[in-house]
Amino acid sequence: MNESEVRFCTAAELASALRRRRISALELARAYLDLLKKLGPKYNAVAALMPERALDEARRADRALAKKNGGPLTGAARGAPTTWGAPPYRDQIFGEDATTVARLRRAGAVLVAKLAMVELAGGGGYRYPSASLQGPGRNPWNIERWSGGSSSGSGSAVGAGLVPFAIGSETSGSIGTPSAYCGITGLRPTYGLVSRKGAMALSWTLDKLGPMARTADDCATVLEAIAGADTGDPTASGKRFRPLTGRAATSAAKRARIAFADEDVSEHASPEARRALEKGVAEFKRIAPTFVRATLPAMPFGPMVQTVYSAEGAEIFAELIEGKRFEQLVDARQKAGLQAALEIKARDYLHAMRLRTRLQDALAAMFRDVDVILSVGRAMTATPITQPLDNPAPPGGPKPPPDKRNLSGPGSGNMGLIAAGNLAGIPAIFFPCGFATDGLPVGLQLVGPAFSEPLLVALASAYQRETDHHLKRPRA
């Protein structure tokens, strides 16, 4: 296999090629290092290449494969976060691996690079995609568009075929948005399924780490490797993940009751995205035909999630915010947001937390009648790289379309699903379902109750067996 054959392979395809000796782990690591070196800068996707470590790990993987001890990830390259995308931490070096990285290493994966992200995972609220030490994440389908954030490098690198999978972190939308914008599959696990030890904290009660890959099956393989108990993370649930297989998966997909609100597409999708999203929903209905109209409770999801992550993030980064290095942050709006967050009142934070309890109760009631909620991944395609993300009145030009992520109340359908799902700590899978009229990918999301990842993966995997949207590649 040469470099061009390796690019865009899934982890499952690479594992098969390694087992059949069509390529060695060392050759594979070299191919991905070359791809990341050559093309990473085009997308601002790479924070740091790790050639020495990658080649060492690849040799180890080859020895394991020679002894027939290789697992499903043996020899597969991956990216991992460290610098937090923020200039004040550009030289930060940790003495040990995060639990997720250590677990991937144990599963035989090879760490080839640390990928870019929005500074401090966007804490404080950034205005421009350029809010990153590595510059704006560029979309593999059109480099004048954003890759999405905050896991921007993971979205770009997987979407451009520079790595078969990566790890993303999500506080509220940071796996989902880059997955939707870059046309890849991303899985946000249940809060506590994956240890966060060693990962940057933005919000102790919201942060999750999860896989971003080309297929739902690859996400499952990675999740299986990284999920589980960890005494280093007091919020780790101790639960493991095992995917459904064969007949159980097929049967679960056929029997699943799918909550859906038509207005998510008919009313809220952008004109460019609407038709592809409609088609995607129709395709999904052929996989899981039992659709039920059901919508989220009317609650102020936006203010809730903003108050929680702002208050927690301000405390986490208080020393930075009040110190000299704070001015090094890139985005002026983000800096203002972080400073203002220091003043959030305890009563408002606690009120938002009590509303989370109410939301959990309401969702538990909803999940008595349905198994999963289907909605759009994002209602629009990736925005231009220079477009402000918070819709301020622009100088001269027309006001950009509103961000409908946190809508709530009558007529909102399930548009608040990203914020609501994160507030409730429940899992989601994002997967591509076609292309908008502007040539950019669009996708759907499925959200289920806590620890329903096996069902979510089974549904997305069934969809991907019947469609080929996830196999499409951006022009090299």
Next chain:
Amino acid sequence: MTEEERNIDDPARLADEARENADKAASELRAQRVPIETEPPTVFKPALSVSLAEREIEQ
């Protein structure tokens, strides 16, 4: 083009907007009544350690 539009990235304006944004979020939250018995999801957990009494029972 107004002065307001011209300076969307002015730090003083951004600071005012950030404070207004936080206040607006707080107002929206406070407008949502929560029954007095509703507690926030538990974050605090006592550290797990074996107490003297438990050790004596084990012996």
